[in-house]
Structures are given as C-alpha cells and as structure tokens.
Amino acid sequence: MSIFKPRIIIPLAICAGVLGWWMEPHFSQEDKAYYVSVFCAIHHDDSSQFLKDMQTVIDGGNSDYALQKINYQPALGEKVFKAWQQLPADQQQSVFSNNEACRKVMGAQLK
Template identity: 55%
Template sequence: MTKVKFLLPLLLIIAAAAWWFIPHYSDEDKAYYVAVFCAIDHQDEQQFIQQMQNVIEGGNSDYALQKIRFKPGLGRKVVGDWQQLTPDEQQRAAQDNLACQQLLTR
C-alpha cells in the first residue's frame, strides 16, 4: 500500500514534466509558419529552414520591444509536412501560394 502511495504521485509528476517539455504550438503559429514557408523559394530544400528563419526574424524592427524568435521545431514540422506531399502536390504548391497553404494545413 505504501508503494502505491509513493508510486502514483511519482508517475503523475513524471507525466506532467513530460507534457511540459513537449513543444506546443498554437494554430496561429502554425498558420504563420505555413504562410512564411509558402512565400519562400522552393528550389533548394537545404535552405528551407534558413530562409524561414531569415523571413521571420528579419521582420523584427530594431526598436521592437518583443522580437519574434524563430522556432526551429515548428519550422522542421512544416518542412516535414512539405516533404510528405507528392511531387505533383509540391509542384502545384510551389506555383500557387493559396494551394500551398491549403495543402500544408490539411
């Protein structure tokens, strides 16, 4: 019985800590990163993350009190979603910004 009293709170603490450390992104953040991704050049896959970071952090004014920081995990997720598209879908998305956003947010 004493094991249960000790083990249950320990498991709850471990579960709460695991949930805390898993990144959680808002729908607004996801939509913003998809929009940024759809606006960049899609010729060089090696540069996707760097281009996204340049656009997101490059939009900060020098005098801004709250500067937007690039979230690499969310950037990698959007690139991963892009890589899951078929070549035909990628071609269509690269040519049409709206189609790109629709394909990556489904």
Template identity: 50%
Template sequence: MAKVKIILPLLLILALAAWWFIPHDSEEDKAYYVAVFCAVDHQDSQTAEQQMRNVIEGGNSDYALQKIRYKSALGRRVISRWQALTPDEQQRARQDNSVCQQLLNR
C-alpha cells in the same frame, strides 16, 4: 505512507516539468510558419529553413521590445509536412500559394 508523501509531489513536479518543455505552438504560429514557407523558395529544405529564419527574424525592428524568434522545431515540422506531400501535390503547391497553405495546414 511516508513514501507517498515524497513520491506524489515528486511525480507532480516531473509532470509539470514535462508539460513545460513540450512545445506549445499556437494555431496562429503554425499558420504563420506555413505562410512563410509557401512564400520562400522551398526547393531545398536546408535553404528553405534558413530563408524562413531570415524572414521571421528579419521582420524585427531594432527598437522592438519583444523580438520574434524563429522556432526551429516548428519550422522543421512544416518542412517535414512538405516532404510528406506527393510530387503532384508539391507541384500544385509550387504553382499556387493558397493551395500550398491548404495542403500544409491539413
């Protein structure tokens, strides 16, 4: 019985810590990152990520109290979705921004 009193709170604390560290990105954030990705030059994934960072963090005003930080994990997920597209889909996405957003938001 004494072990249960120790183990149960410990498991609850571990579960809470695991939940805390899992990224919780809103649908709005995901759509924003997709829109930014479709707007920048995404020929090379390394430069695309840097350009996304520049756009997202570059939009902060010097006097802003709450500055938007680039979420690299979310940026990499958008880039990996791009890389999972077929070459034909990538070509169509390069030609039309709305098609790009539709393909990456599925």
C-alpha cells in the same frame, strides 16, 4: 516489502507524464499559420535551404523599432518542414504553384 508500491508509482507516473507534456513545445494556431505562410512564400529551388530561408525571413522581418520582435522558433520551423516532407512528391511540387493552396494543404498537415 516491495519498493514499487502503487501509492508511489502512480503519482510518479503522473508527474512524469505532466512533465513530459510541459516540456514539449506547444505552438499557437497563429504561430503555425505564420510559419506556413512564410514557408509558402519562400523560394523553393533547394529544399536543403528551407529552414535557413524561413529563419532569414522571420528574423529579418523585424523592424528596428518594433517593440515585440518575432524570433525564429527552430522546433516550429522543423515541424512545418516535416509536414511538407510527408506530402507525396507530386503534391510537394504542386503546393508551390499557388500560395492559397499551399497554405491550405500545409495548414491541414499541421493540425
């Protein structure tokens, strides 16, 4: 008698797949667009500061009296930064010359 029977393995595999999907962060299109807008608006002299600058802008953009405060999501910030890093070097620099072009290129990268 084998311990690895299909009637046991298949449900376990399905549960593992669903659990993996559920544990992975899912971001709305609105959140992605907001993070891209912030990324395109920050000062771009030092790429090592992008994530810190994004966090400062997002966390600092909350009013003291806001009922719903927006908290920085590091996983989404990383995703936006990695999307920028995947662009060719010439395109990395060119997206910062125009905010509209930056949002369009970076938005397409995140889809």
